[in-house]
Amino acid sequence: xxxxxxxxxxxxxxxxxxxxxxxxxxxxxxxxxxxxxxxxxxxxxxxxxxxxxxxxxxxxxxxxxxxxxxxxxxxxxxxxxxxxxxxxxxxxxxxxxxxxxxxxxxxxxxxx
Amino acid sequence: xxxxxxxxxxxxxxxxxxxxxxxxxxxxxxxxxxxxxxxxxxxxxxxxxxxxxxxxxxxxxxxxxxxxxxxxxxxxxxxxxxxxxxxxxxxxxxxxxxxxxxxxxxxxxxxxxx
Numbered sequence: 001x002x003x004x005x006x007x008x009x010x011x012x013x014x015x016x017x018x019x020x021x022x023x024x025x026x027x028x029x030x031x032x033x034x035x036x037x038x039x040x041x042x043x044x045x046x047x048x049x050x051x052x053x054x055x056x057x058x059x060x061x062x063x064x065x066x067x068x069x070x071x072x073x074x075x076x077x078x079x080x081x082x083x084x085x086x087x088x089x090x091x092x093x094x095x096x097x098x099x100x101x102x103x104x105x106x107x108x109x110x111x112x
Numbered sequence: 113x114x115x116x117x118x119x120x121x122x123x124x125x126x127x128x129x130x131x132x133x134x135x136x137x138x139x140x141x142x143x144x145x146x147x148x149x150x151x152x153x154x155x156x157x158x159x160x161x162x163x164x165x166x167x168x169x170x171x172x173x174x175x176x177x178x179x180x181x182x183x184x185x186x187x188x189x190x191x192x193x194x195x196x197x198x199x200x201x202x203x204x205x206x207x208x209x210x211x212x213x214x215x216x217x218x219x220x221x222x223x224x225x226x
Contacts (some may be wrong), residue, residue, distance in 0.1 A: 033213065042201050042216030043156070051140075056213055091154055092214075101214065103155040
């Protein structure tokens with residue numbers, strides 16, 4: 001059984017640019033959630049996708065958007081990057097209705 | 113709104129010492145409660161969970177009991193090892209009509225020395 005894989009592992013972007021992060025969910029999982037973890041903080045819920053539709057959203061602005069594909073993989077897009085977007089971005093997959101979340105190792109985004 | 117508060121770290125212990133990391137929560141309804149562990153440079157791993165009041169979650173010598181009357185889910189281990197050094201996060205699940213999100217505490221860093 002494969003786990004959750006995220007790419008890239010590290011990324012450096014300039015303020016104002018756009019970034020796309022990718023996530024492959026664990027086999028058998030149909031729901032993907034994204035979290036932002038700033039340094040020294042707990043992860044913050046960004047949004048969740050189920051059946052290719054956004055299925056819940058945290059307190060993040062619209063410049064954070066996502067996609068889920070038919071194979072349940074997902075992308076997180078962030079437009080107009082700000083310095084405060086520098087963080088570890090974690091993807092977690094689960095089965096809808098279950099409460100077992102499997103996390104990936106994350107993408108470390110640095111905005112300069 | 114729902115929230116999780118856990119004790120400030122870092123917690124520094126000698127090998128074989130007893131560990132307690134306090135966690136309290138505020139939530140409407142009856143959330144499930146979790147402890148996750150994060151090793152340096154890695155993502156989160158589920159350590160244990162409890163889904164209803166008085167449930168005890170346990171794994172790898174760690175345990176925590178869901179206490180509804182005190183809204184707590186304290187993590188304990190009788191004898192820590194150097195390999196337990198990591199950041200520990202308490203979390204609750206917050207379900208609404210649009211899905212389920214995990215709400216995390218800020219994390220507690222545990223450092224165990226030999």
